[in-house]
Amino acid sequence: MNEPRIIVHCDLDAFYAAVETLHHGFDESIPLIIGSDPEGGRGRGIVSTCNYAARKFGIRSAMAISEAWRRCPAAPYGNGIYIKGSRGLYSRASRKVMQILQKPAEYFEQASIDEAYLDVTDFVSGDWDAAVALCRDLQDEIIKQIGLSASFGIAPNRILAKMSSEVNKPKGIFRILPDEVSLFFESRNIREVPGIGKKRATQLTEWGITSVDEMYGYGEIALARITGERFANWIMMVYEGKTSSEISPLRSRKSIGKEHTFDFDKEDHQLVLESLLSLVRRVMKSSREAGVSGRLAEVKIRYTGFETHTHGRSIPVAMDDDEVFTGLAKRLFANNAQQDRKIRLIGFRLGQLDTPKTKQTRLLNLFNEEE
Numbered sequence: 001m002n003e004p005r006i007i008v009h010c011d012l013d014a015f016y017a018a019v020e021t022l023h024h025g026f027d028e029s030i031p032l033i034i035g036s037d038p039e040g041g042r043g044r045g046i047v048s049t050c051n052y053a054a055r056k057f058g059i060r061s062a063m064a065i066s067e068a069w070r071r072c073p074a075a076p077y078g079n080g081i082y083i084k085g086s087r088g089l090y091s092r093a094s095r096k097v098m099q100i101l102q103k104p105a106e107y108f109e110q111a112s113i114d115e116a117y118l119d120v121t122d123f124v125s126g127d128w129d130a131a132v133a134l135c136r137d138l139q140d141e142i143i144k145q146i147g148l149s150a151s152f153g154i155a156p157n158r159i160l161a162k163m164s165s166e167v168n169k170p171k172g173i174f175r176i177l178p179d180e181v182s183l184f185f186e187s188r189n190i191r192e193v194p195g196i197g198k199k200r201a202t203q204l205t206e207w208g209i210t211s212v213d214e215m216y217g218y219g220e221i222a223l224a225r226i227t228g229e230r231f232a233n234w235i236m237m238v239y240e241g242k243t244s245s246e247i248s249p250l251r252s253r254k255s256i257g258k259e260h261t262f263d264f265d266k267e268d269h270q271l272v273l274e275s276l277l278s279l280v281r282r283v284m285k286s287s288r289e290a291g292v293s294g295r296l297a298e299v300k301i302r303y304t305g306f307e308t309h310t311h312g313r314s315i316p317v318a319m320d321d322d323e324v325f326t327g328l329a330k331r332l333f334a335n336n337a338q339q340d341r342k343i344r345l346i347g348f349r350l351g352q353l354d355t356p357k358t359k360q361t362r363l364l365n366l367f368n369e370e371e
């Protein structure tokens, strides 16, 4: 029998805001909003991201910048700080962090600019206590060398590692041992599972299901009647700790993508975002029709003058859900689109595709879509 792998997920805490705070020497307790020019509340752009202090005002990534201003204006009306953000700073900081994280990993996968998966099984000789100590060392090293705080999750597979890095955020370390998986899920809110969005959660809540163990307790057959067979089967795998622990730096070349070129280069990023989300929905529809799901979301942005950038983020398990990927695309766009630059083309690509084993699943997908 195979020994379980020891998978670490590292996620930097409020990454963009932390980098700016460090660079400008801002006070962490003052709300910091990174995004386009708010123009005294009349700005048409969006929020890229914000720090924990701004989140207390309900400000979120991809929110209209005018809405952020309404909630927390800058001086003299309030104490918010609004800045445009500096791309170069983020990639430099990210590169340095990834260098530190790569060292102990036998397999390493950068999932986004501020997130990575590491398989450290061999480095710690299968010792789960040594894995905790290792994460503490990595955390210290990142603070000492770069000045950024990071959270770590340690678990036998990707999705559990990802969930555990969220548990004690910020500056957290949390471990799930292979025989503690069901304990971890006990009364844990279903929204904490990556891949369960607002809509899915509402649907389950209507049946009185709010925690992961309640969901499992329903049994696969009963759950399938509520959510569809594929989701029910997937949840059983998650609960039983049977989802993938494979960490791979290789990006699958198989992908499905769509792009749109505007008639006129667009200044209004809210409009570009809407167009992106409609592309995401079309891509997801095609993927369901083809009976495949994906683990990688990529947003392509071409600015006036043909300069093109691609920004990606991967999730722990392959999915074909609209809500999951619209959420990812929204954040990728908000975090990466260069404010105040006109956009010529927007695109979305679903990568690292997974094909279900049976044709039956495919028929089921087509069926679900018509509901």
Ligand SMILES: [Mg+2]
Pocket: 011, 012, 013, 014, 015, 114
């Ligand atoms: Mg992060």
